[in-house]
Amino acid sequence: MLLRILHRTVYDYHGSVNMAQHMVHLTPVNTGSQTLLEHALRIHPEPAARNQTVDAFGNLRTFFSQQAPHHTLTVEAESLVETSEPLPLPDGPDWEALSWEQVREHFRYRAKAPYDPAAEFLFASPYVPRDDAFTAFARPAFEPDLPVLDAVRALMERIHTEMTYETASTEVNTPALEALEQGKGVCQDFAHIMLGCLRSLGLPAMYVSGYLLTQPPPGKPRLVGADASHAWVSLYLPLPPVETASDSEAAFEPRGTWFDFDPTNNRCGWGSPGEDYVTLATGRDFGDVSPMRGVMQGGSKHTLKVGVTVAPPDEFAALLRR
Numbered sequence: 001m002l003l004r005i006l007h008r009t010v011y012d013y014h015g016s017v018n019m020a021q022h023m024v025h026l027t028p029v030n031t032g033s034q035t036l037l038e039h040a041l042r043i044h045p046e047p048a049a050r051n052q053t054v055d056a057f058g059n060l061r062t063f064f065s066q067q068a069p070h071h072t073l074t075v076e077a078e079s080l081v082e083t084s085e086p087l088p089l090p091d092g093p094d095w096e097a098l099s100w101e102q103v104r105e106h107f108r109y110r111a112k113a114p115y116d117p118a119a120e121f122l123f124a125s126p127y128v129p130r131d132d133a134f135t136a137f138a139r140p141a142f143e144p145d146l147p148v149l150d151a152v153r154a155l156m157e158r159i160h161t162e163m164t165y166e167t168a169s170t171e172v173n174t175p176a177l178e179a180l181e182q183g184k185g186v187c188q189d190f191a192h193i194m195l196g197c198l199r200s201l202g203l204p205a206m207y208v209s210g211y212l213l214t215q216p217p218p219g220k221p222r223l224v225g226a227d228a229s230h231a232w233v234s235l236y237l238p239l240p241p242v243e244t245a246s247d248s249e250a251a252f253e254p255r256g257t258w259f260d261f262d263p264t265n266n267r268c269g270w271g272s273p274g275e276d277y278v279t280l281a282t283g284r285d286f287g288d289v290s291p292m293r294g295v296m297q298g299g300s301k302h303t304l305k306v307g308v309t310v311a312p313p314d315e316f317a318a319l320l321r322r
Helices: 100-106 117-121 132-141 148-162 176-182 187-200 313-321
Strands: 002-024 034-044 049-054 060-066 070-083 205-212 229-244 251-262 267-270 277-283 292-298 302-311
Touching: 002 205, 002 313, 070 277, 100 148, 100 229, 117 229, 132 148, 132 176, 132 187, 148 187, 148 229, 148 251, 148 267, 176 187, 187 205, 187 229, 205 302, 229 277, 302 313
Parallel strands: none
Antiparallel strands: 002 060, 002 070, 002 292, 002 302, 034 070, 049 060, 205 229, 205 277, 229 251, 251 267
16 A cells, blocks of 8 residues: 655744754654655755654654744645555564563573563653553453463554554553553554553564555545644564674674554554555654654744544545645
């Protein structure tokens, strides 16, 4: 499937901003289930400096600075991405038989055990603390010896069923525990809650930000800007590391794969939950992959408008003319 995405952010400052520095994660990554074909990042006013780098998680990020007074800031990221349906799990191991306890034991500390980079997604992060409330919520889904994919699907379904999706019920900095307690939130909250549950049981999982092609009701047109940034979760499925040749001492290569779960829509798959998903960036939580953040001098108050349009290319131009 070909999808064109326009992510438009407009800041209207109440007063002049004299200087500003911003970091954006707005460039979709290449994965096994998607290929970035085109990308353009348009910034107005034109920044004084701008550069693109790769962060610690392999995401493309762009830094830019404004060094002249301005009252508005517009950032438009337009991308064309080719996506595919979720793929079959890689041949070899019986992934479906891997129990959740086996995954937990793989990451249990042992002296001189080989390092698996996925271990960094086991720990608390700024938006996802370790707390017994997550463990209590997750436990009913994790029966003894249950295959990890079945257990995590059950957890995903529980979040989808028992939590209420309600726009504006939370803010970007609402703690995951607060969203869990009130029983409602948006996709960011659902992802953070699922991360907290998985990590509390010793299962490594990362936050995925991206976009989803939302389908309008029958007979209704797709609304420009009605779509928004989306978020879901990816679980790591490990295999025992294998010894590899090394000039000095024994080296080990970790093996494993990531499997995606979207608790907001109760969908999952290897590579992505579906061909209507576009992965933008991955990290420990929202703070690592915020679409746009920065600091500024002046303009202490502002209004913010964010619109995301995701559509097949043959529909896209007509949508923007409406």
